[in-house]
Structure formats: C-alpha cells, structure tokens
Amino acid sequence: MSPRAVKSGASTPAARAAKAAKAAKAAKPGKSGAARAKAPPPKDARDRLRRVLFLVPYAVKNPGIPVKELAQRCGVSEAELLEDLDFLLGVGCPPFAPDDFLDLYVEGDRVYVALHQSLTRPPRFTESEAAALAAAARALGGEGAERAVEALRESVPRDRRKSFDELVGRIYAGSPPAPNSVLGRLRRAVAERREVRLRYFTPSRSEEKDRVVRPYTIAQQFGHWYLFGHDAARGKAIPFRLDRVRSADVLDTRFEPPTAAELARARLFSEPAGDAVRIRLDPLAARWALARPGLRVVERAEDGGATVEIQGASDDWATRFALSFGGGAEVVAPPAARRHFAEAVRRALGRY
Amino acid sequence: MQKAQRLLDLAALLLRAAEPVSWREIQEQFPEDYAGTGEAAIRKFERDKAELLELGIPVRWVQGDEDLPAGYVLDRDEFYLPDLKLAPEDLALLYVSGSAALAQGAFPYAKDLAHAMNKLSFAARAAGSFETLGSSAQALSSGAAGDSGGGDVASRLEELSTAVALKKRVHLVYGGAERAASTERDVDPYGLHQSHGAWFVVGYCHLRKALRTFHVGRILELSVNAAAPRTPDFAPPAGFRLSEHATREPWEFAVHPPVRAKVWLDAPVAPEARASFGPRAAVKDEEGGATVELETTNSEALVRHVLSLERAEIVQPKALRVRARAVLAELAKRCA
Numbered sequence: 001m002s003p004r005a006v007k008s009g010a011s012t013p014a015a016r017a018a019k020a021a022k023a024a025k026a027a028k029p030g031k032s033g034a035a036r037a038k039a040p041p042p043k044d045a046r047d048r049l050r051r052v053l054f055l056v057p058y059a060v061k062n063p064g065i066p067v068k069e070l071a072q073r074c075g076v077s078e079a080e081l082l083e084d085l086d087f088l089l090g091v092g093c094p095p096f097a098p099d100d101f102l103d104l105y106v107e108g109d110r111v112y113v114a115l116h117q118s119l120t121r122p123p124r125f126t127e128s129e130a131a132a133l134a135a136a137a138r139a140l141g142g143e144g145a146e147r148a149v150e151a152l153r154e155s156v157p158r159d160r161r162k163s164f165d166e167l168v169g170r171i172y173a174g175s176p177p178a179p180n181s182v183l184g185r186l187r188r189a190v191a192e193r194r195e196v197r198l199r200y201f202t203p204s205r206s207e208e209k210d211r212v213v214r215p216y217t218i219a220q221q222f223g224h225w226y227l228f229g230h231d232a233a234r235g236k237a238i239p240f241r242l243d244r245v246r247s248a249d250v251l252d253t254r255f256e257p258p259t260a261a262e263l264a265r266a267r268l269f270s271e272p273a274g275d276a277v278r279i280r281l282d283p284l285a286a287r288w289a290l291a292r293p294g295l296r297v298v299e300r301a302e303d304g305g306a307t308v309e310i311q312g313a314s315d316d317w318a319t320r321f322a323l324s325f326g327g328g329a330e331v332v333a334p335p336a337a338r339r340h341f342a343e344a345v346r347r348a349l350g351r352y
Numbered sequence: 353m354q355k356a357q358r359l360l361d362l363a364a365l366l367l368r369a370a371e372p373v374s375w376r377e378i379q380e381q382f383p384e385d386y387a388g389t390g391e392a393a394i395r396k397f398e399r400d401k402a403e404l405l406e407l408g409i410p411v412r413w414v415q416g417d418e419d420l421p422a423g424y425v426l427d428r429d430e431f432y433l434p435d436l437k438l439a440p441e442d443l444a445l446l447y448v449s450g451s452a453a454l455a456q457g458a459f460p461y462a463k464d465l466a467h468a469m470n471k472l473s474f475a476a477r478a479a480g481s482f483e484t485l486g487s488s489a490q491a492l493s494s495g496a497a498g499d500s501g502g503g504d505v506a507s508r509l510e511e512l513s514t515a516v517a518l519k520k521r522v523h524l525v526y527g528g529a530e531r532a533a534s535t536e537r538d539v540d541p542y543g544l545h546q547s548h549g550a551w552f553v554v555g556y557c558h559l560r561k562a563l564r565t566f567h568v569g570r571i572l573e574l575s576v577n578a579a580a581p582r583t584p585d586f587a588p589p590a591g592f593r594l595s596e597h598a599t600r601e602p603w604e605f606a607v608h609p610p611v612r613a614k615v616w617l618d619a620p621v622a623p624e625a626r627a628s629f630g631p632r633a634a635v636k637d638e639e640g641g642a643t644v645e646l647e648t649t650n651s652e653a654l655v656r657h658v659l660s661l662e663r664a665e666i667v668q669p670k671a672l673r674v675r676a677r678a679v680l681a682e683l684a685k686r687c688a
Binding site for chain 1 (some may be wrong): 357359360368406433443445462465466491543656683
C-alpha cells in the first residue's frame with residue numbers, strides 16, 4: 001500500500017472504533033475473553049513485544065500449532081500466551097480498516113493466523129541476543145567459530161553492530177576445550193552424521209586408545225564439555241570428555257541418529273548408584289566450595305566449615321576434588337571412598 | 353494507547369508502506385500519541401524509534417529526492433532476520449553451544465539467549481535437524497547443573513549483564529575467600545567471564561582502587577546504580593582485554609613476586625592435565641612423563657592444583673616441595 005493509500009483510509013476516530021469493535025468481537029470466544037480482564041504490568045511491555053515479534057511469524061510458519069507448544073516455545077504459560085493473542089488483536093496498521101489488523105485465532109486449542117501484516121519473519125538479532133550466542137559459540141570454538149560470530153554480527157541491524165562488537169568483548173564463556181581441529185571435525189561429524197575415529201585418553205586405565213564413535217551431540221556439565229555418542233567397542237552411547245580427545249578423524253560411514261525422544265531420555269552419566277560421597281571442608285575451603293553447583297550441605301560447623309555430599313561422584317573424582325583444596329578438605333565417607341583418598345594421600349606423600 | 357501496541361502499529365505501518373512515510377502522516381495516523389507541533393511529540397517519536405531499534409527494528413529517515421518524498425522507512429531487508437548462510441557444522445556450533453549455555457541456567461543475557469535460540473529457527477535452512485541437536489544438547493547438559501544457589505547466580509548474572517552493557521556502577525556485598533568477613537564496595541563492571549564452571553565479574557574496584565575479579569557465586573548482595581539508567585557511569589579503559597583476565601589461572605593471581613616453578617607429570621599424561629596449566633606454561637615431553645615450567649605469583653594455588661592432579665609432583669622450587677609435604681603429612685595424619 002502506498003502512503004497515499006494510507007492517507008485515504010478511514011478517519012482516525014472511526015478507525016479506532018472499528019479496532020475496538022474488532023477486538024471486542026474477537027474477545028468473545030471462551031478462554032481468551034476471560035484472559036482479557038488482566039492487564040499486563042507495564043514493566044514487561046518490552047518482554048511482550050519481543051515475544052510477539054517471534055510468536056507471530058512462528059505461528060505463520062507453523063499453521064495450527066497447539067497453544068501449549070507455542071506457549072512453551074515462547075517461554076510463557078498458556079494463559080499468558082492467550083493474553084498475548086488478545087493483545088495482538090488490537091494491533092494493526094493505520095488506517096485501521098478491518099483488514100489492517102493482525103488476526104490470530106485459536107480453534108480447537110490450535111493457533112492460526114488469518115492476517116499477519118507482513119510479520120512473517122522475526123526482526124534481526126538485537127546486539128545482546130547475538131552477543132550472548134556468539135559468546136556461547138566461542139567457548140566451544142574450533143575451526144570456523146569466527147565465521148559463525150561474523151554471521152551473527154551481520155544479522156544485527158547496521159546501527160547496532162558497534163555495540164555488538166563491544167559487548168562480545170565483555171563476555172568470555174570459557175576457552176575451547178580441545179584443539180581447534182578436533183572441535184571443527186567433531187562439529188562437522190555431528191552435523192553430517194558421520195562416524196569419527198577418536199584418539200582418546202581414558203584416565204581410569206591411564207591409556208590412550210582409538211575409539212570409533214557415532215557422534216550424537218555435544219553437551220556440557222560441571223564446566224566440562226563432552227561428546228555424547230555411540231561407542232562401537234562398548235556397544236552403547238557414552239560421554240567422551242572433549243579435553244581428553246587428542247585427535248579426531250571424520251570417517252565416511254554415515255549413521256542414523258537416535259530419535260529426538262531417545263536423545264531427550266539420554267543422560268551423560270548413569271544414575272548415581274550407592275552412597276553419596278561426603279567431604280569435610282574447613283572454613284576457607286567451605287567458602288570456595290559452597291559457591292559451586294551440585295553440592296549438598298549436610299552439616300555446618302560453628303567455625304564456618306561444612307560437610308557436603310556429592311551424589312554420583314566417583315572415588316577418583318572425590319579424591320581429586322578434596323585435594324584441590326590443598327589440605328582444607330578430606331573425603332570422609334563412604335568407607336571405600338575414604339580409603340581411596342587416604343591411599344592417594346599416602347602415595348603423594350611418598351613423592352616428597 | 354499502550355506503548356507496546358503503538359510500537360507494533362508503527363512497525364506494521366512502516367513495513368507496509370511502499371514509500372517513505374512523512375512525519376506529518378505519522379502524526380495523522382497516531383493523533384493521540386504524537387499530537388502537537390512541538391518538540392515533545394518529536395522527542396516521543398524518537399524514543400519510540402530508539403526502542404524499536406533495541407528490539408532489532410531499524411527505522412531510518414531518508415532525504416527526499418525527485419522520485420521519493422522524504423520520510424521514515426523500514427526496509428524489509430533491514431527488518432527481517434536474514435538467513436545466516438552458514439555451513440552445517442557452524443550451525444551445529446550455534447545450536448549446541450547456545451543450548452548448552454541455556455541449560456546451565458546461569459549465563460549472561462540468558463533471556464536474550466533464549467530469544468536468539470528461538471529466532472535461529474528462521475535464520476537456518478533445514479532448522480529442524482539442528483533443533484533436535486540443540487534440544488538434545490540442552491537435555492544432556494541440564495539436570496546436574498546448579499541446584500544449590502544456581503538461581504541466585506542466574507539472577508545476579510542477569511543484573512550484572514545489564515550493568516556491563518549499560519556501563520552502570522554496582523554496589524556489592526562480597527564474601528571473600530581468604531578473609532572471613534564480607535566487604536562492601538562499588539565496582540565498575542567491565543566484563544563477565546566463566547572459568548571451570550563458575551562465573552566471575554571483572555571490574556574497577558573503588559574500595560581497592562584497582563582492577564579486581566569477583567566470583568559471582570560469592571556476591572551476597574548486589575545493587576545496580578538506578579540513577580540515569582541510560583547514561584553510562586564509566587568507560588572501561590581502552591587497553592582493557594577481558595580475555596587476559598579470563599585465562600588467568602589461580603596461581604597467576606598477584607599475591608607475591610613471581611617465582612619460577614617446575615612440575616613433573618607422570619606418563620601417560622592426560623591431555624586435560626597438560627592443558628590445565630594454561631597457555632603461558634611450557635610443557636616438554638620427556639622419558640616417562642612431561643615437565644611443565646611456569647611462573648607463579650600465588651604459589652599456594654599451584655600447590656593445590658598439582659595435588660589435585662594426583663599423578664604429578666612439584667620439582668622446584670624447594671619451598672613449594674616443603675609446603676606440599678606439609679599439607680600431605682597433615683592429611684595423612686588425619687587419615688591414619
């Protein structure tokens with residue numbers, strides 16, 4: 001529509017009346033009408049705008065998407081999503097003729113779009129969206145990571161690219177966990193669903209061996225990165241710590257990945273079996289340790305010390321963790337873990 | 353009219369217009385919002401325009417020429433998120449790393465990151481398979497992460513992210529590690545970094561009058577200077593490089609003058625043990641293992657690190673061997 005056509009539209013008061021009438025009409029059916037009563041607090045106006053700028057194109061792209069799924073995707077409750085849909089009914093394009101409004105409706109718990117007013121794709125990345133994603137990508141790094149960062153930069157509005165550059169320099173989410181070539185190849189293998197041959201170090205056996213793996217995905221836990229994939233020799237999917245991969249070769253063999261549902265049920269580590277490991281910390285060690293995730297405080301000492309429990313930790317890991325406090329911590333239970341710790345201390349003492 | 357609605361109406365108007373829309377037309381279409389001929393209306397419109405840009409929507413003014421009238425435009429090419437045109441392995445990187453970061457719960461600009469991940473489905477061809485990759489990375493990465501205090505760290509990071517972006521001063525109550533008492537201080541936050549799974553904020557500390565690093569998990573209270581939210585309180589020095597601070601190992605914190613140290617690692621040397629000494633250490637493979645030579649300014653931390661590696665030993669200097677022995681002897685006594 002040309003600007004002249006814009007001008008020649010309905011007079012403004014009439015347009016507003018039409019808009020109100022349209023909103024009222026649309027508000028009638030069931031649920032969405034009830035949700036209308038609650039006005040959103042003004043502070044989340046910006047949140048709502050960002051949400052709907054994604055919601056509309058997403059609903060256009062996925063006609064008949066279930067309310068529940070769309071709400072989940074937008075990170076809101078179903079009730080909040082219905083409020084958003086109500087809000088959108090009042091949004092349009094001057095001169096606000098009936099066809100100038102956005103029109104999203106719910107039928108049988110599914111969302112359809114009748115009029116999208118050109119909101120068929122979301123707007124460009126904001127600098128903080130792109131910078132957060134760029135920081136995450138750099139932490140996993142590898143060959144080509146900078147290509148991804150550059151593409152993100154190009155997707156920020158021209159006027160905000162300088163802010164993007166600045167912001168990217170203000171977040172550092174960690175150094176890449178393995179040589180660039182290893183990371184680059186693993187990413188390619190994951191994306192192309194091709195098997196890889198890994199030169200991998202197994203600490204429990206203190207040996208380096210070749211392993212053929214179907215790489216399913218890469219994940220991060222407790223500050224470490226893992227390749228999660230099917231190990232041919234062991235016949236099951238297991239995690240491989242990326243910083244223990246010396247080299248990786250992408251093979252020609254392709255594989256069918258497990259289904260999304262199977263992957264969603266997968267875990268990096270098996271359910272913790274047996275007793276949790278207990279570690280006693282002196283006051284100084286406690287200050288450091290308690291800032292870490294994954295620890296449960298069992299007992300607080302008066303002097304500020306503490307006893308903590310870690311579910312699913314191996315004796316090996318617990319010993320190294322306790323020793324990392326340099327005398328400020330000791331493994332106290334269960335007995336096997338305690339013996340493992342005492343033995344490691346005795347061995348280390350023998351070195352000095 | 354509600355602001356959210358006005359901004360969307362404005363975007364829809366400009367998106368649909370085939371020619372630049374003049375200020376007079378905009379005023380006519382939004383009579384309640386931009387009424388009047390004074391500066392106030394224009395300023396309000398300019399604020400709206402700035403907010404749209406913050407949402408990723410660039411409205412610009414064009415000079416008229418023979419063919420087109422002067423006015424405001426929103427180019428579709430400049431509005432719509434473009435296809436990133438990335439190779440599959442680079443898309444895999446974005447999906448996997450972004451999803452894993454979201455799963456951590458605590459990540460700077462976590463909300464923005466969630467928006468970015470959503471939008472990514474429009475910026476990638478065959479997004480479906482990558483989304484599966486991302487959601488499995490997310491499922492595998494979550495679960496074990498921060499049940500204790502993770503929420504606190506997440507909200508502190510959120511506030512600090514905003515403070516870093518807008519360059520606002522923050523006031524901290526901080527539980528120090530080496531001192532028992534907590535301290536209060538004003539800090540100009542320059543950047544955020546993650547190391548070994550924990551987040552840190554680096555900035556100018558007004559109490560110590562120097563650059564300092566703070567563990568976000570040990571920030572007991574945090575408030576961001578609320579005055580003039582759009583006006584920066586400080587400018588980070590031009591020479592500031594976050595990566596220099598982020599890659600500093602604990603034994604490189606400035607506690608005492610530099611000391612040369614040598615560490616022995618038993619063969620076979622685990623790659624992560626080798627890498628754990630950081631980019632400034634020299635690692636040399638030898639018969640039966642490897643030696644690591646480095647400089648430390650916080651030798652207590654070096655002792656802790658070497659002990660935690662188990663199959664490792666401090667070779668030099670002697671003072672550190674004595675210290676390691678003392679620590680181990682004390683532990684051995686307790687274990688007996």
